[in-house]
Amino acid sequence: MxxxxxxxxxxxxxxxxxxxxxxxxxxxxxxxxxxxxxxxxxxxxxxxxxxxxxxxxxxxxxxxxxxxxxxxxxxxxxxxxxxxxxxxxxxxxxxxxxxxxxxxxxxxxxxxxxxxxxxxxxxxxxxxxxxxxxxxxxxxxAGEPTVTLNVRSSDGSLSPLDDRRLARVIADACGGLDGTSAETVLAETRRNLYDGISSDELALAQIMAARTLVETEPNYAFVSARLLLDKLRREALTYVLGNAREAADAATGDHYAPYFPGFIAKGIAAELIEPELARFDLARLAAALKPERDRQFQFLGLQTLYDRYFLHDHGTRFELPQAFFMRVAMGLALREIDREEKAIEFYDLLSSFDFMASTPTLFNAGTLRPQLSSCFLTTVSDDLEGIFKAIKDNALLAKYSGGLGNDWTRVRGLGAHIKGTNGKSQGVVPFLKVANDTAIAVNQGGKRKGAVCAYLETWHVDIEEFLDLRKNTGDDRRRTHDMNTSNWIPDLFMERVAGDGQWTLFSPDEVPDLHDLYGAAFRTAYENYEAKAERGDIAVFRKVRALDLWRKMLTMLFETGHPWVTFKDPCNLRSPQQHAGVVHSSNLCTEITLNTSATEVAVCNLGSINLVNHIGENGLDHEHLARTTRVAMRMLDNVIDINFYTIPEARHSNLRHRPVGLGLMGFQDALQLLRIPYESDEAVNFADKSMEAISFHAIKASSDLAAERGRYASFEGSLWSKGILPIDSIAILDESRNGTLEMDRSTSLDWDGLREQVKRVGMRNSNTMAIAPTATISNICGVAQSIEPAYQNLYVKSNMSGDFTVVNALLVRDLKARGLWDEVMVSDLKYFDGSLGQIDRVPDDLKALYATAFEIDSAWLVEAASRRQKWIDQAQSLNLYIANPSGKKLDELYRLAWRKGLKTTYYLRSTSATHVEKSTLKGTDGKLNAVAVAPAAASPAPVTHAVAPAGANDIRLDSVASGKACLIDDPDCEACQ
Incomplete structure (x- = not known):
C-alpha cells in the first residue's frame, strides 16, 4: 500500500x-x-x-x-x-x-x-x-487568502497583528550578524502564530523561532537575545514611562535618557533601590550609558539576567541591561569622592564584559540590603551553644546570597565524653544533618539554592562517617543529601599514604591543638598524641591503614561526588596572614583560603576578569589587562566598606583584613583564539604567564590603593610586610616538604621592584586573588567558565533558567573557513556527543584545538593549575575530568595535585549517560522552551565504572550502581549555577 x-x-x-x-x-x-x-x-x-x-x-x-x-x-x-x-x-x-x-x-x-x-x-x-x-x-x-490574526493584550482586548513591526524587529535582530536570515526567523515565527495569540506569546514565538536555529549558526544566539531584549524593553519602558505605544515603538537605546531617571525613581518607590542613588547626577550617568552594548548579549546570558538579576516589581521586569550595570556601578561608587566619575568608570568595565562582579554583588549593589560578598567561612565551636549559633549564622549569611564553608573539626567525635551530662557524644554527623536542612530552607529568595560545604580534618575520629554523608543508603538521619563536603588533609597524612603507614584518628576534645597546627608543628604534636594513645592516655582513638582511608576517600569521591580533596598545609604555609590566625577550611567552591576563629568569620569579595577581551593581535594585551585590574581591584575594595553584614563576626574580620578575590574566566576561549590546544606545553605556559600578569597587576593595584587609602589593619607581621609575595612563599612549602615540591618558580616580570613597593607602601588587602567557578557570570559574558576546558562543542546546558543549546562559535568559524560546516557536521557532532575526535573529515589540528574536557588528560589540568597557583595568594576552583575512571587513575591524579603544590581541588567530573539528542535538535530550548532534546546531565545518571587491576598499593574502586561525580550542568549544583 x-x-x-x-x-x-x-x-x-x-x-x-x-x-x-x-x-x-x-x-x-x-x-x-x-x-x-x-x-x-x-x-x-x-x-x-x-x-x-x-x-x-x-x-x-x-x-x-x-x-x-x-x-x-x-x-x-x-x-x-x-x-x-x-x-x-x-x-x-x-x-x-x-x-x-x-x-x-x-x-x-x-x-x-x-x-x-x-x-x-x-x-x-x-x-x-x-x-x-x-x-x-x-x-x-485559488490565490493566497488573506488571514488576519489578532493579538490579545493583557487587558483582554484584541488588535490586529502589526506585521510591519514584527518584520522590522526581526530584521533589526539579525542586522550585522553573518549567517543569519530574518526571512527564516520570520517564517518560523509565523508558523507559530494563531488568532487571539497573547502579546507575551507573540514575543516568545519570535525568540523561540531564532533559538531553533542556534545549532546550525551560533549567531542566532545573538538574534534570540535581541528579540528577548525587545520583549524586556517594552515591559520595562511601559512600567517606567507609562506609555505602552511609545515603548512598543522604541528602537534600541532611544529611550535610555528619559528612562534612566524614571527607573531610579520607580525602584526607590518600590523599595528596591537605595534612595541615595537619587542624589547622583542622573542626567550625567544616563548620558554615559552605551545602548549599543545591549546587542552584545547571547541568549543564555540575557535570559539569565532576565530570570534572576534584573529588578522586578511583582514579576514585571523594569530594569534594562545598561541600567542594571549602572545601578551596580553606582552602588559600588557610593563612598567615592567623585561618585559620578567612578560610577561611569565602573559601569564601563562591567558593561564591556572586561570584568564581571560576582553574583551577590550584581544582585544587591545599589539596593536597600547591599550584601555584596560572595563567600563566608566559619569555624564551629565544640559546645551546643556554639554549634547552633553557627547554624543560625549560616542562615543569616545565606539569606542574601552568600556561599558558606564551615569548619567542623573542633566538634568532638562519636563516643567522646561530655562533662556536663556525664554522657557520650553522638559525634559531628547529627549536627551536619541540621546544617544541611538549614541550607535548603534558606534559598536566597528563590534566586538560587542555599549552599554550604562542611570541612573535616582527616584525623577526626568521625572521618569515615563523614565520607559516607552523601550516600543514598544507610540511616537517613546520618546522611546529608544536599550539603557539600570536603576533606581537609594535612601533608603528614599524604606522606603516610605514600609510605603505606598507619594513621590514627582522634576526637578533637582530647587533641585540641591539632586544629590550629600545620607543617612541622603539626607533625610533632600529632606524633606525640599517637604516643599518648599507645600508652593509654587517650580515651577515644582508632588506628587505620592510611592507604585504606585514602582508598575510601577516593571511592566516595567517585561514587557520591564528595567529599572533595583539599590540602591544609599549602593553604596555611603559603598564606600571607599566618601571623593573624589559621586557615581551617576553604569555602563553598574551594577557592578561598582565609583565617577563621570563634571571633572572625572570613569574608571574601569576588570578581573575574574576562581573559578573552584581553587577547589582542599579539597575544595578551598587558596594558589593557593592567587597566582592567586596577579598576576591578578598586571596585572589590569598595565592597568591603559598603557591604551589608548580617553578623558582627563577618564585619569585624572583613574590615580588619580586607581580603578580595580577583579571578578570571574565558581561559579556554583565550587558548582557542591563540590557536593553542589545552593539552600542550604552550597552554601550560599561557596559564603561567597570564596568571603572572594578573598577579602582578593585582598586587600593584592593592599597594597603590594602600598609598591612597591606607594599609589594611593587620598588615604588620604578614608575609607582605616581609617582602614575601606569593611566588616567594613556594619556598616555605618546599622546605616543609623537605625539598620534594614539584612546582615551577620561573618569572618574567619586574617582581623585585614590586616587592620593594609592597614592603615600603604596604597593601590595602590581605589577599588579592582567587579563581572562582564563574558559572553564571561567564554565561552573562558569553565565554567559557573560569579555567575550565570545553565540556562539549555542541550540547544542551541546564541551569535555573532552563535548558540551552550551546555551540562553540569559534569551532563553527573554523569549520566554515575549511568548508566543513554543514548539516552532516551538525549531525556528527550530536552523534559523537560534541566531540570531533571520531569525525574523520575534521583535520587533526582542529581536533587538538577543540578537544573536549574528557578527551584531555587531567594531568594537563593539574599542571596548568600548578602554574597558576604559584602566583595566587588564595586558591582556585579546579574541576578534574575523567572519562573512564579507575582507582589507579584517581590515585595518580590526586597525588599529582598534592605534589604539584595545589591548595585545593573541586568537583570530580565524570561522563553522563545522557547526552545531546542524536536524532534532532529541531525543538527550541530554555525556560520559555520547547525542548526536543535530552538535557545533558540535568541530573546524575548511571555510568559504567572501570575497575583497575589491584596491585599491592593500588586504589581499587568497587563497581557501584551510580556515579555521582558532578555532571557539568546539574541545575541543583552550586558550581553549575
Missing part, C-alpha cells in the same frame, strides 16, 4: 495537542491536555491525543498492510510511540502556549525514527512532502 495523498489511511493526520495537562504519563492515548494546536490557517483546535495513536497506526497500516498493522505487536508499538510523542509535546509547552501542527508531526516522525521504524518514518516523510506540494498548488490556483 502506498502513501499518497489519495490514500484514505492518511486523511486523519494528528491535528491537535493538549492543554493544562495531566502529566504526560497520565494522558494515555486519549487524555485531554490543556493546550491548543495551531492549524495551518492560523486557527486553533483543541488537542486530542488519540489522534496521534490513530496517525501512527495508519502509518503502519500503509506500510505493512492491514493484517500486520492489526497485530498485537504493532498495537503495543503504537501505544509506546504515542506516549513518547505526548511526553515530548508536553515537555515543550509552557503555560498556555499553543503548538503548530507541523511540530506535532515532527514529533511523530522523530518517534518513528527513534523506535527504529525507518520504513514507516520514510514513508511518512514522503507523504508530508507530497501533502505540502498539494497544498501549495491549491493555494496558487
Amino acid at each position: 502506498s502513501l499518497s495523498p489519495d490514500n484514505p489511511a492518511w486523511k486523519s493526520v494528528p491535528a491537535t495537542l493538549p492543554s493544562g495537562a495531566p502529566h504526560a504519563a497520565q494522558a494515555g492515548t486519549g487524555g485531554a491536555l490543556a493546550f491548543s494546536v495551531i492549524r495551518r490557517n492560523g486557527s486553533l483546535s483543541p488537542f486530542d491525543a488519540s489522534k496521534i495513536a490513530v496517525a501512527v497506526t495508519k502509518a503502519f497500516l500503509a506500510v505493512e498492510g492491514n493484517q500486520a498493522a492489526a497485530s498485537r505487536r504493532v498495537h503495543e508499538i503504537v501505544e509506546e510511540l504515542t506516549q513518547q510523542v505526548v511526553v515530548a509535546l508536553t515537555r515543550r509547552v509552557d503555560g498556555e502556549r499553543a503548538i503548530h501542527i507541523e511540530d506535532i508531526q515532527d514529533q511523530v516522525e522523530l518517534a518513528l525514527m527513534r523506535g527504529g521504524h525507518h520504513k514507516v518514518a520514510r514513508a511518512y516523510v514522503l507523504y508530508r512532502e507530497e501533502r505540502a506540494k498539494e497544498r501549495a498548488a491549491k493555494a496558487k490556483l
Whole structure:
C-alpha cells in the first residue's frame, strides 16, 4: 500500500495537542491536555491525543498492510510511540502556549525514527512532502487568502497583528550578524502564530523561532537575545514611562535618557533601590550609558539576567541591561569622592564584559540590603551553644546570597565524653544533618539554592562517617543529601599514604591543638598524641591503614561526588596572614583560603576578569589587562566598606583584613583564539604567564590603593610586610616538604621592584586573588567558565533558567573557513556527543584545538593549575575530568595535585549517560522552551565504572550502581549555577 495523498489511511493526520495537562504519563492515548494546536490557517483546535495513536497506526497500516498493522505487536508499538510523542509535546509547552501542527508531526516522525521504524518514518516523510506540494498548488490556483490574526493584550482586548513591526524587529535582530536570515526567523515565527495569540506569546514565538536555529549558526544566539531584549524593553519602558505605544515603538537605546531617571525613581518607590542613588547626577550617568552594548548579549546570558538579576516589581521586569550595570556601578561608587566619575568608570568595565562582579554583588549593589560578598567561612565551636549559633549564622549569611564553608573539626567525635551530662557524644554527623536542612530552607529568595560545604580534618575520629554523608543508603538521619563536603588533609597524612603507614584518628576534645597546627608543628604534636594513645592516655582513638582511608576517600569521591580533596598545609604555609590566625577550611567552591576563629568569620569579595577581551593581535594585551585590574581591584575594595553584614563576626574580620578575590574566566576561549590546544606545553605556559600578569597587576593595584587609602589593619607581621609575595612563599612549602615540591618558580616580570613597593607602601588587602567557578557570570559574558576546558562543542546546558543549546562559535568559524560546516557536521557532532575526535573529515589540528574536557588528560589540568597557583595568594576552583575512571587513575591524579603544590581541588567530573539528542535538535530550548532534546546531565545518571587491576598499593574502586561525580550542568549544583 502506498502513501499518497489519495490514500484514505492518511486523511486523519494528528491535528491537535493538549492543554493544562495531566502529566504526560497520565494522558494515555486519549487524555485531554490543556493546550491548543495551531492549524495551518492560523486557527486553533483543541488537542486530542488519540489522534496521534490513530496517525501512527495508519502509518503502519500503509506500510505493512492491514493484517500486520492489526497485530498485537504493532498495537503495543503504537501505544509506546504515542506516549513518547505526548511526553515530548508536553515537555515543550509552557503555560498556555499553543503548538503548530507541523511540530506535532515532527514529533511523530522523530518517534518513528527513534523506535527504529525507518520504513514507516520514510514513508511518512514522503507523504508530508507530497501533502505540502498539494497544498501549495491549491493555494496558487485559488490565490493566497488573506488571514488576519489578532493579538490579545493583557487587558483582554484584541488588535490586529502589526506585521510591519514584527518584520522590522526581526530584521533589526539579525542586522550585522553573518549567517543569519530574518526571512527564516520570520517564517518560523509565523508558523507559530494563531488568532487571539497573547502579546507575551507573540514575543516568545519570535525568540523561540531564532533559538531553533542556534545549532546550525551560533549567531542566532545573538538574534534570540535581541528579540528577548525587545520583549524586556517594552515591559520595562511601559512600567517606567507609562506609555505602552511609545515603548512598543522604541528602537534600541532611544529611550535610555528619559528612562534612566524614571527607573531610579520607580525602584526607590518600590523599595528596591537605595534612595541615595537619587542624589547622583542622573542626567550625567544616563548620558554615559552605551545602548549599543545591549546587542552584545547571547541568549543564555540575557535570559539569565532576565530570570534572576534584573529588578522586578511583582514579576514585571523594569530594569534594562545598561541600567542594571549602572545601578551596580553606582552602588559600588557610593563612598567615592567623585561618585559620578567612578560610577561611569565602573559601569564601563562591567558593561564591556572586561570584568564581571560576582553574583551577590550584581544582585544587591545599589539596593536597600547591599550584601555584596560572595563567600563566608566559619569555624564551629565544640559546645551546643556554639554549634547552633553557627547554624543560625549560616542562615543569616545565606539569606542574601552568600556561599558558606564551615569548619567542623573542633566538634568532638562519636563516643567522646561530655562533662556536663556525664554522657557520650553522638559525634559531628547529627549536627551536619541540621546544617544541611538549614541550607535548603534558606534559598536566597528563590534566586538560587542555599549552599554550604562542611570541612573535616582527616584525623577526626568521625572521618569515615563523614565520607559516607552523601550516600543514598544507610540511616537517613546520618546522611546529608544536599550539603557539600570536603576533606581537609594535612601533608603528614599524604606522606603516610605514600609510605603505606598507619594513621590514627582522634576526637578533637582530647587533641585540641591539632586544629590550629600545620607543617612541622603539626607533625610533632600529632606524633606525640599517637604516643599518648599507645600508652593509654587517650580515651577515644582508632588506628587505620592510611592507604585504606585514602582508598575510601577516593571511592566516595567517585561514587557520591564528595567529599572533595583539599590540602591544609599549602593553604596555611603559603598564606600571607599566618601571623593573624589559621586557615581551617576553604569555602563553598574551594577557592578561598582565609583565617577563621570563634571571633572572625572570613569574608571574601569576588570578581573575574574576562581573559578573552584581553587577547589582542599579539597575544595578551598587558596594558589593557593592567587597566582592567586596577579598576576591578578598586571596585572589590569598595565592597568591603559598603557591604551589608548580617553578623558582627563577618564585619569585624572583613574590615580588619580586607581580603578580595580577583579571578578570571574565558581561559579556554583565550587558548582557542591563540590557536593553542589545552593539552600542550604552550597552554601550560599561557596559564603561567597570564596568571603572572594578573598577579602582578593585582598586587600593584592593592599597594597603590594602600598609598591612597591606607594599609589594611593587620598588615604588620604578614608575609607582605616581609617582602614575601606569593611566588616567594613556594619556598616555605618546599622546605616543609623537605625539598620534594614539584612546582615551577620561573618569572618574567619586574617582581623585585614590586616587592620593594609592597614592603615600603604596604597593601590595602590581605589577599588579592582567587579563581572562582564563574558559572553564571561567564554565561552573562558569553565565554567559557573560569579555567575550565570545553565540556562539549555542541550540547544542551541546564541551569535555573532552563535548558540551552550551546555551540562553540569559534569551532563553527573554523569549520566554515575549511568548508566543513554543514548539516552532516551538525549531525556528527550530536552523534559523537560534541566531540570531533571520531569525525574523520575534521583535520587533526582542529581536533587538538577543540578537544573536549574528557578527551584531555587531567594531568594537563593539574599542571596548568600548578602554574597558576604559584602566583595566587588564595586558591582556585579546579574541576578534574575523567572519562573512564579507575582507582589507579584517581590515585595518580590526586597525588599529582598534592605534589604539584595545589591548595585545593573541586568537583570530580565524570561522563553522563545522557547526552545531546542524536536524532534532532529541531525543538527550541530554555525556560520559555520547547525542548526536543535530552538535557545533558540535568541530573546524575548511571555510568559504567572501570575497575583497575589491584596491585599491592593500588586504589581499587568497587563497581557501584551510580556515579555521582558532578555532571557539568546539574541545575541543583552550586558550581553549575
